[in-house]
Amino acid sequence: MQKPATPITHRRYKYHHHRFPVFSFALLFCFLFCSPLLAVEKTASKKKENTYEDSEIYLRTVYRSPEQLAAFYEGREFPQEAIKRITQSCYFTIILKNKTDDILWLEIDNWQFSANSAQNNQIIQRYNRAYWNKQWDEINLKQAFRSTFGWTLMPDVRDLRAGEGVGGSIPIPMQTDKFSVTLNFATGKDKKGKMKSVTLPNIQCKQDEK
Amino acid sequence: MKYYAPLLFIILLSLFSQAIFAKEKLPKGLIHLDNRQAPPLVLKDMDGGDFDLANLRGKWVFVHFWATWCGPCRKEIPTIQKILEDFKDSHLEFAIINTAESEDLIFEFLGIVAPDIVPLMDNDGLVTEHWQPRGLPATFFVDPNGKLRYLALGGRPWDEALYKNFLSSLK
Numbered sequence: 001m002q003k004p005a006t007p008i009t010h011r012r013y014k015y016h017h018h019r020f021p022v023f024s025f026a027l028l029f030c031f032l033f034c035s036p037l038l039a040v041e042k043t044a045s046k047k048k049e050n051t052y053e054d055s056e057i058y059l060r061t062v063y064r065s066p067e068q069l070a071a072f073y074e075g076r077e078f079p080q081e082a083i084k085r086i087t088q089s090c091y092f093t094i095i096l097k098n099k100t101d102d103i104l105w106l107e108i109d110n111w112q113f114s115a116n117s118a119q120n121n122q123i124i125q126r127y128n129r130a131y132w133n134k135q136w137d138e139i140n141l142k143q144a145f146r147s148t149f150g151w152t153l154m155p156d157v158r159d160l161r162a163g164e165g166v167g168g169s170i171p172i173p174m175q176t177d178k179f180s181v182t183l184n185f186a187t188g189k190d191k192k193g194k195m196k197s198v199t200l201p202n203i204q205c206k207q208d209e210k
Numbered sequence: 211m212k213y214y215a216p217l218l219f220i221i222l223l224s225l226f227s228q229a230i231f232a233k234e235k236l237p238k239g240l241i242h243l244d245n246r247q248a249p250p251l252v253l254k255d256m257d258g259g260d261f262d263l264a265n266l267r268g269k270w271v272f273v274h275f276w277a278t279w280c281g282p283c284r285k286e287i288p289t290i291q292k293i294l295e296d297f298k299d300s301h302l303e304f305a306i307i308n309t310a311e312s313e314d315l316i317f318e319f320l321g322i323v324a325p326d327i328v329p330l331m332d333n334d335g336l337v338t339e340h341w342q343p344r345g346l347p348a349t350f351f352v353d354p355n356g357k358l359r360y361l362a363l364g365g366r367p368w369d370e371a372l373y374k375n376f377l378s379s380l381k
Contacts, residue, residue: 076279077312144310147335151277151309151346158344161241164363166345 052198057104058097059183059198063206064169076148081139086149089127090174090205094183095167098160102193105186106158106166112182113172116202124179127171129156159189178202236360237372243358248273248350249340251305253330256313261330263352266303270380271352273305275332275343278319283347286365291324293368293377302377309346310335351380 052059064072066087073083098104113124129150136146154168180201187193236242251263251273263271274290276283287306294304308316308329320327332338341350349362366373 072279076315143334143336147310147339148277148279150339151335152279155345161363163238164344168345 052200054099056098056100056196057185057198058099058165059200060095061200061203062093062095063204064091064093065206065208067208068206073149076145078145078149079139079141082136082141082145082149085135085139086171088174089171091169091171092203092205093167093169094154095165096160096183097165098162100187101162102187103162103189104160104196105191106155106160107184107186108154108156108170110184110186112184114180114182115175116178116180124172124175127173129153132171175205178204237366237376239363239366240360240376241363243350243361245353245357245359248352248356248358251307251330251337251341253307253332253337255328255330256308256316257328259328261305263305264356266352267356268354270302270354271305272302272377273307273341273350273352274347275307275309275338275341275349276347277309277311278315279311280346282365284319284323286347286368287320287327288323289367289369291326293374294326296374297377301381305330307332307338309338353380 050061050063069087069091070083073086078086096106108126108128111126113126115122115124132149132153133146135141136149152169154170155166158166160166178201180199181203182197182199185196187196248263251261253261255261263273276287278284290304290306297304306327306329309332313331316329316331320329338346341348343350344361344363347365349366350358351360351362353359368374368377
């Protein structure tokens with residue numbers, strides 16, 4: 001006698017009934033272990049292009065070509081002589097945010113710019129505010145333009161409060177090879193907390209598109 | 211009555227602590243300053259009118275520094291435009307200072323996003339530098355005695371309830 005076919009619904013029921021514990025355990029396992037793993041992934045250092053982020057700091061670098069710089073300062077009505085001097089430098093902008101609950105000290109003098117290709121990690125000296133003041137004195141640049149230019153630069157020193165962000169340009173001599181920047185931050189109100197250090201490797205000056 | 215005494219004590223304690231925290235708690239991005247005297251602020255506005263911070267004693271003053279080239283400023287200025295009407299003839303006055311830009315640039319920008327703002331013109335940027343903001347934009351709160359009381363770090367959405375309530379609470 002032929003055995004009656006099991007109704008499909010019944011088969012499904014049986015299938016589920018049989019597999020249910022396996023799926024439940026898989027789901028439970030995932031809920032218990034995968035979620036914390038994903039959370040860890042979120043807080044760990046992320047390596048998106050031009051971005052660095054960990055649980056303490058967010059950093060993004062933006063590169064500007066001489067042409068882009070010229071357009072920006074022409075738009076602000078800067079004289080050509082000033083634009084010429086500005087565009088001879090390599091510019092990159094750093095945007096950073098203090099993600100800690102403590103003070104993070106931005107002190108650019110503690111940042112190190114190193115040429116990758118050079119022997120013994122040759123240090124690159126950035127063009128600081130004194131350099132620019134000398135440039136502007138030479139061409140007798142009006143105070144308004146000096147002021148605007150000054151505000152576009154990264155501040156030299158800033159006690160970044162919890163959650164505070166800051167951004168600004170950092171001009172250095174034009175580089176043909178890639179270079180790296182090591183950003184060192186003291187922490188705590190009296191700078192006695194642990195030092196925070198991040199290295200951004202393989203930075204390249206953006207050139208005009210031909 | 212003796213059963214109610216602890217309850218009454220807890221309620222009073224709760225109200226007292228709330229009053230203390232309400233005084234100290236600031237919206238996100240605002241910090242306390244050290245109550246030092248505000249630097250002088252004497253400028254002309256874009257229409258040629260005179261402005262002197264010293265004439266505003268007795269009122270709170272929202273002293274804001276900005277420039278058209280600054281991204282966060284461009285985002286924040288429309289939120290200031292939105293609250294101007296709310297605080298017209300109130301305890302709060304506004305000093306919106308443009309840092310070192312030409313009238314043409316300012317007019318072109320404000321004409322579109324914030325036509326009601328008549329900015330003060332810091333033509334050479336020296337007033338801004340004297341105030342030493344932590345970058346642009348920056349907003350200082352000067353109290354009725356001319357003291358620096360609070361600073362907003364970066365751009366803030368002033369038209370949001372949290373910030374509007376804070377501005378209303380400045381008395």
